[in-house]
Amino acid sequence: MALRVFHTLAELRAALAGERRTAFVPTMGNLHEGHLSLIRLARQHGSPVVASIFVNRLQFAPHEDFDTYPRTLERDCALLEEAGCDIVFAPSESELYPQPQGYKVQPPPELADILEGHFRPGFFTGVCTVVLKLFNCVQPRVAVFGKKDYQQLMVIRNMVRQLALPIDIVGGETGRAADGLALSSRNGYLSADERGRAVELSQALGRLRQAALSGLDEAGVARAEAEQMQALQQLGWQPDYVTLRRQADLQSPTAEDLRHGEPLVVLAAARLGTTRLIDNMEV
Numbered sequence: 298m299a300l301r302v303f304h305t306l307a308e309l310r311a312a313l314a315g316e317r318r319t320a321f322v323p324t325m326g327n328l329h330e331g332h333l334s335l336i337r338l339a340r341q342h343g344s345p346v347v348a349s350i351f352v353n354r355l356q357f358a359p360h361e362d363f364d365t366y367p368r369t370l371e372r373d374c375a376l377l378e379e380a381g382c383d384i385v386f387a388p389s390e391s392e393l394y395p396q397p398q399g400y401k402v403q404p405p406p407e408l409a410d411i412l413e414g415h416f417r418p419g420f421f422t423g424v425c426t427v428v429l430k431l432f433n434c435v436q437p438r439v440a441v442f443g444k445k446d447y448q449q450l451m452v453i454r455n456m457v458r459q460l461a462l463p464i465d466i467v468g469g470e471t472g473r474a475a476d477g478l479a480l481s482s483r484n485g486y487l488s489a490d491e492r493g494r495a496v497e498l499s500q501a502l503g504r505l506r507q508a509a510l511s512g513l514d515e516a517g518v519a520r521a522e523a524e525q526m527q528a529l530q531q532l533g534w535q536p537d538y539v540t541l542r543r544q545a546d547l548q549s550p551t552a553e554d555l556r557h558g559e560p561l562v563v564l565a566a567a568r569l570g571t572t573r574l575i576d577n578m579e580v
């Protein structure tokens with residue numbers, strides 16, 4: 298069936314009335330292959346497949362790229378149709394936020410004020426608020442989020458659990474370019490020279506991952522993290538963090554965790570020129 302695009306909540310609700318197996322992929326548009334793989338994954342989990350396209354002001358700090366974030370609705374819809382999406386919900390700002398959004402979802406600081414939340418204060422409040430609102434609009438049974446935004450996936454999983462939302466959260470693997478760069482809408486901001494060097498971020502993570510696999514104690518973790526921060530700095534990056542964490546709660550692993558094979562993940566965020574990129578790899 299042809300893709301249907303709705304801009305109002307009333308139209309969306311009418312189209313989804315009676316659906317009990319809806320699979321949902323929230324996006325901010327400017328789509329790439331990584332998003333399309335989430336749509337294909339959503340297809341395996343439910344029907345109809347609904348994608349939202351909404352650049353959410355609440356999750357941008359005043360100095361961030363809200364105004365310049367690429368809005369490419371027509372191209373996005375063509376790609377979504379090809380990938381097997383059934384419905385696009387693309388509300389205007391006044392449709393989704395008809396009044397200033399006074400009620401907000403405040404995720405717990407131990408999860409939301411570390412890593413991305415430390416460098417982007419309020420980011421996860423903005424994300425949780427819009428995602429909960431979109432969940433209420435779409436009422437999906439399943440929602441798919443990319444592991445590329447690893448902390449976001451975890452924050453949403455916890456929100457769904459703690460608020461007892463009847464939605465399964467599925468994590469999709471990170472899509473990568475041929476050289477290993479994680480696919481991201483913000484890669485489009487890189488100059489040709491920066492794009493050539495951007496893979497250095499995942500290479501630093503790969504080295505930290507290898508070090509973790511070879512067996513580290515707590516001092517070894519601190520050393521390996523510092524080495525990769527310095528490696529990026531020497532290459533002209535401005536890293537915010539390059540770190541090894543527990544998959545379960547994104548806290549630093551204890552000596553006991555390191556001895557007993559606790560599942561771990563390496564995560565990094567760094568600026569190349571004016572573009573801030575994030576990436577991660579499970580260990």
Ligand code: PAF
Binds near residue numbers: 356427446449
């Ligand atoms: O990952 C994103 O694109 C956004 O954070 C999301 C989940 C669509 C909420 O605005």
